[in-house]
Amino acid sequence: MSNHLQSHAAESGAPLVSDIRPVSHVSRFVNSVVRHGFPDTTRNRSLAVFTNFFLHIHPVKVRVEAMKFTRTFYLGGLTAVMFGILTATGVLLMFYYHPSVPRAYEDMKDLEFVVSAGVFLRNLHRWGAHAMVTLAFLHMVRVFFAGAYRPPREFNWVIGVGLFLVTILLSYTGYLLPWDQLAYWAVTVGTNMARALPVGGDELSFVLLGGNQIDENTLVRFYVLHCVVLPIALAGGVAVHIWRVRKDGGLYIPPAERAQVVRAAPAQTGAHVTSETEVSA
Amino acid sequence: MTTAEFEIAVSDDARKTPVRVALVQEDARPSVQLYEDECVMTFPHLVVRELIALIAASFALVLLALAFDAPLEQVADPLRTPNPAKAPWYFLGLQELLHYYPPLVSGVIMPALVVVALVVVPYFEVNLRREPFWERDREHKLIWVGAVTVVLCGIFLFTGAHPVWPVIVPTLVLASLMVLPAIQGAEAPWLHWLGIRSLAFWGFTWFLASVCTLTLVGVFFRGPGWAFTLPWIDGVY
Ligand code: HEM
Numbered sequence: 301m302s303n304h305l306q307s308h309a310a311e312s313g314a315p316l317v318s319d320i321r322p323v324s325h326v327s328r329f330v331n332s333v334v335r336h337g338f339p340d341t342t343r344n345r346s347l348a349v350f351t352n353f354f355l356h357i358h359p360v361k362v363r364v365e366a367m368k369f370t371r372t373f374y375l376g377g378l379t380a381v382m383f384g385i386l387t388a389t390g391v392l393l394m395f396y397y398h399p400s401v402p403r404a405y406e407d408m409k410d411l412e413f414v415v416s417a418g419v420f421l422r423n424l425h426r427w428g429a430h431a432m433v434t435l436a437f438l439h440m441v442r443v444f445f446a447g448a449y450r451p452p453r454e455f456n457w458v459i460g461v462g463l464f465l466v467t468i469l470l471s472y473t474g475y476l477l478p479w480d481q482l483a484y485w486a487v488t489v490g491t492n493m494a495r496a497l498p499v500g501g502d503e504l505s506f507v508l509l510g511g512n513q514i515d516e517n518t519l520v521r522f523y524v525l526h527c528v529v530l531p532i533a534l535a536g537g538v539a540v541h542i543w544r545v546r547k548d549g550g551l552y553i554p555p556a557e558r559a560q561v562v563r564a565a566p567a568q569t570g571a572h573v574t575s576e577t578e579v580s581a
Numbered sequence: 582m583t584t585a586e587f588e589i590a591v592s593d594d595a596r597k598t599p600v601r602v603a604l605v606q607e608d609a610r611p612s613v614q615l616y617e618d619e620c621v622m623t624f625p626h627l628v629v630r631e632l633i634a635l636i637a638a639s640f641a642l643v644l645l646a647l648a649f650d651a652p653l654e655q656v657a658d659p660l661r662t663p664n665p666a667k668a669p670w671y672f673l674g675l676q677e678l679l680h681y682y683p684p685l686v687s688g689v690i691m692p693a694l695v696v697v698a699l700v701v702v703p704y705f706e707v708n709l710r711r712e713p714f715w716e717r718d719r720e721h722k723l724i725w726v727g728a729v730t731v732v733l734c735g736i737f738l739f740t741g742a743h744p745v746w747p748v749i750v751p752t753l754v755l756a757s758l759m760v761l762p763a764i765q766g767a768e769a770p771w772l773h774w775l776g777i778r779s780l781a782f783w784g785f786t787w788f789l790a791s792v793c794t795l796t797l798v799g800v801f802f803r804g805p806g807w808a809f810t811l812p813w814i815d816g817v818y
Binding site for chain 1: 615616617618619620621622623624625626627628630631634635638639642643645646647649650651652653654655656657658659661662663666667668669670671672675676679683684685687688689696699700702703704711782785789
């Protein structure tokens with residue numbers, strides 16, 4: 301691969317691979333990972349974005365207007381950050397947690413009194429969850445007031461509504477897991493509402509609870525929803541959502557804040573379409 | 582294909598306008614370039630900003646987690662119901678509604694309506710144009726706003742077990758703000774600002790204000806038996 305590239309570069313005379321030529325085993329390894337040189341040239345900076353799995357959600361260049369802090373307050377991004385933190389701290393919590401009665405509650409006590417920094421870990425996860433619900437809501441509010449929910453972004457708004465519901469469900473299923481009085485009765489209030497559904501309410505509540513009342517079966521079901529089903533659904537949804545932001549033409553900027561493309565006056569109908577002609581509406 | 586559907590533009594800069602023929606229908610695709618935006622490289626400009634946002638948010642969360650401990654009460658006991666039993670805070674708006682309407686209305690119909698409304702909002706013509714509400718037909722619209730306000734307040738006064746003040750009060754406040762520029766004239770900058778808001782703006786703001794008021798009342802002003810309490814006297818339940 302490297303040889304092929306080098307000979308190509310030699311032929312064309314372009315400095316195509318001078319910056320990825322292996323000079324030592326270490327830099328050879330580094331080059332196999334990032335595949336571009338130090339990002340201090342425009343070319344390498346482009347490569348830094350579009351050869352990177354995580355950064356490729358961005359275009360290589362972004363509009364200055366779209367980057368302004370007050371355009372988005374980074375609310376969508378911060379919601380995603382919270383999701384990341386919650387995943388990391390959630391995995392750590394799973395190392396200590398058993399979804400059974402009364403073990404679940406005892407594990408909370410262990411986190412408090414036995415596990416190093418256990419309280420801190422629990423706090424991060426708890427406040428992170430509240431922050432995520434809040435940020436997702438604020439993100440929705442800012443998208444609305446910016447007018448960014450309108451075509452062509454209307455379906456991304458619909459995806460967003462779905463993401464918000466999943467976020468709420470994640471937080472709600474997690475609420476039961478400590479198995480203390482607060483958890484038990486807060487979840488009771490909610491599941492009683494599911495029962496009010498005129499058709500299939502009782503069945504729905506039976507499926508969710510794994511029985512007629514909240515007990516250990518419910519704990520297992522909420523645990524599986526909270527740790528597996530809903531996070532996977534949310535991760536998939538967020539990926540589609542952020543991909544759509546690009547596909548829908550990038551962040552919405554009101555026309556008044558953008559410079560119109562200057563076009564030559566329209567030619568008469570039937571003009572020849574030459575190599576220097578652009579047709580548009 | 583009629584000629585009215587497209588126009589032909591000629592440019593003599595071959596590098597900006599490569600060999601390309603594009604036929605753009607009225608319903609323009611987002612990828613059609615209509616604007617010349619000033620751009621910068623994503624790396625480092627955007628990536629650095631995102632990194633700063635990530636670090637700032639993490640730092641804030643760490644401070645929060647160091648300062649406040651997550652609550653942990655007694656072990657769950659199905660035989661001992663706390664009074665009041667409150668749902669998580671983001672559901673307390675719904676639980677507050679439960680105080681006025683039967684569960685079918687407050688727990689199923691109203692939330693379902695809200696979700697459906699949020700989903701269909703961008704598909705409505707009226708929201709797309711976002712024209713200043715008072716631009717045309719001022720007298721006509723004043724009557725409509727008055728009528729809608731009266732109907733909404735009527736619904737929330739009389740259909741529940743108690744008057745739903747957490748919705749009625751925001752409704753009245755927002756209706757007043759809405760009509761103020763139309764009857765007052767819009768000299769002051771803030772009146773002018775209110776005067777050029779769209780109908781979509783007012784609708785969403787009304788929804789937002791009602792949701793927030795219901796939630797705040799549920800969180801701070803409800804005690805045992807869902808009775809009204811003052812947080813600075815009785816504390817927060
Ligand atoms: C888990 C929750 C969510 C995540 C992680 C998320 C993430 C993002 C990100 C990173 C952006 C880029 C711009 C920005 O930060 O504002 C964005 C844009 C957008 N989001 Fe979300 N979002 C979430 C929920 C929602 C919700 C609840 C809605 C609306 C109901 C929504 C609707 C939109 C729309 C329409 C855009 C395009 C905005 C524009 O073009 O200016 N998203 N989202």
